[in-house]
């Protein structure tokens with residue numbers, strides 16, 4: 348592997364304009380020579396500081412804020428002032444700061460987006476301005492965008508329609524691409540499509556900064572998304588697009604429409620499936636079992652639930668089951684009960700996951716469709732996954748009924764942010780007397796129960812997407828296949844301390860995310876090549892490309908471009 352020392356950067360800006368360019372600003376770390384060359388002398392306090400000193404001051408200020416949203420606002424302000432310092436600070440305090448820049452606090456930031464708005468970041472692509480789409484993309488002034496996260500803000504975490512507040516989630520996800528996947532912030536672009544909002548509170552809020560009308564109709568919406576995708580790929584032909592937090596009626600259709608045309612994926616469907624299958628493989632290995640032996644119940648048959656279910660079925664088939672046998676082991680419970688043959692108004696992707704009448708013929712339940720509790724009694728499942736966005740659905744009765752039929756159940760309440768969780772880890776551990784393998788979508792503190800401490804794994808797609816992005820960039824992948832995502836799942840499972848040693852956490856610690864992302868990138872890049880979807884390069888070259896593309900928050904020396 349070759350290590351490269353980065354040479355100087357040639358910079359066309361000087362004076363206040365340089366200090367106001369967050370990708371280039373070094374603040375007090377500009378050297379004497381640089382201050383002279385770039386007309387900065389006198390614009391900064393006289394002492395020349397190192398980035399370590401800057402981090403120390405920033406952390407001191409960060410620590411002085413008591414509530415999490417203020418910490419978030421403070422960190423975002425640094426990001427908008429000096430991106431290198433922001434990522435260095437986050438890197439040095441990753442476990443503490445991830446919950447502030449990402450879930451759960453990013454949920455508050457999306458809800459309060461217009462109230463706490465300070466300065467520009469990313470692109471607001473508004474339906475009203477659709478005839479200027481090419482100009483809007485040019486205005487991004489980023490010639491080499493490699494990763495875009497785009498949302499229309501209609502289903503932000505489990506918090507519903509946040510309109511342009513969805514920009515917060517695009518920003519948060521891309522911060523993780525950099526902090527955990529090494530994608531240079533010069534190459535990332537957060538986008539929100541402003542197509543209106545159906546959130547009455549926002550429509551009535553005088554502070555709301557998005558278009559004040561209901562969401563546009565489906566035909567206009569589809570044409571607008573099409574126009575956006577074409578314009579994006581005209582401007583940046585090799586970019587990877589991550590669709591984020593689209594509501595159920597649009598998430599799957601958009602993915603189906605574009606996954607064969609462009610290098611894109613849906614994080615809530617595919618990224619979540621990859622992290623959950625990886626976590627389930629690890630949990631099964633820890634129990635000395637296979638995934639194909641499990642019976643899996645989902646609460647919430649939406650984008651995430653059905654996405655995970657299909658990937659679980661693929662894995663069960665890889666372990667030897669037929670498609671039909673695998674589907675029989677999956678129970679999808681939504682608002683009206685268990686998805687069953689004869690249920691009306693199901694979407695195509697839900698229809699594929701119904702239980703047949705024959706499979707339920709021996710079940711004893713009242714009402715038209717089995718309830719979650721009925722499923723616990725009649726199916727005796729071994730895995731329970733919550734992706735409903737509704738707090739409290741895993742009641743004591745449900746969890747105890749599950750535990751009665753399964754000695755060590757696997758229970759994953761995955762809804763975000765923390766306040767939307769189907770049951771808290773404390774509850775799940777108490778109701779199973781500590782005999783459970785648990786993971787949540789948002790971070791939770793370890794639970795103390797009867798003298799033991801239970802670490803809580805965070806089963807969140809943030810384990811997956813940074814590595815996917817790095818892998819796609821390293822091999823210049825043209826598409827993102829299910830097999831590439833499965834390779835990411837396998838890599839995650841192989842890194843599970845619990846599966847490997849019988850002890851510790853189900854998933855590797857967050858501080859190990861960068862190294863894990865590189866391993867995921869390698870696995871994803873290999874599969875992309877095998878499938879003819881990418882450059883054909885040697886393993887050494889692939890490893891080299893991963894390292895070369897892994898940006899580190901360090902200041903580079905600047906030289907002035909003289910005209």
Ligand SMILES: NC(=O)C1=CN([C@@H]2O[C@H](COP(=O)(O)OP(=O)(O)OC[C@H]3O[C@@H](n4cnc5c(N)ncnc54)[C@H](O)[C@@H]3O)[C@@H](O)[C@H]2O)C=CC1
Nearest residue numbers: 504505595647649650651681682735736762763788807808
């Ligand atoms: N941990 C992670 O990495 C991820 C977590 N999620 C979380 O999963 C949740 C759902 O996300 P999506 O599937 O994209 O949303 P979605 O809107 O497509 O699906 C949610 C489903 O839950 C159903 N539901 C609502 N109330 C219910 C109830 N009382 N009983 C049963 N089902 C009910 C809805 O009808 C809908 O089908 C969100 O809270 C999100 O934060 C999503 C993606 C990743």
Ligand SMILES: CC(=O)C(=O)O
Nearest residue numbers: 504592615763807808
């Ligand atoms: C984690 C994530 O993507 C979600 O909750 O929507």
Ligand SMILES: [Mg+2]
Nearest residue numbers: 504591592615
């Ligand atoms: Mg999401």
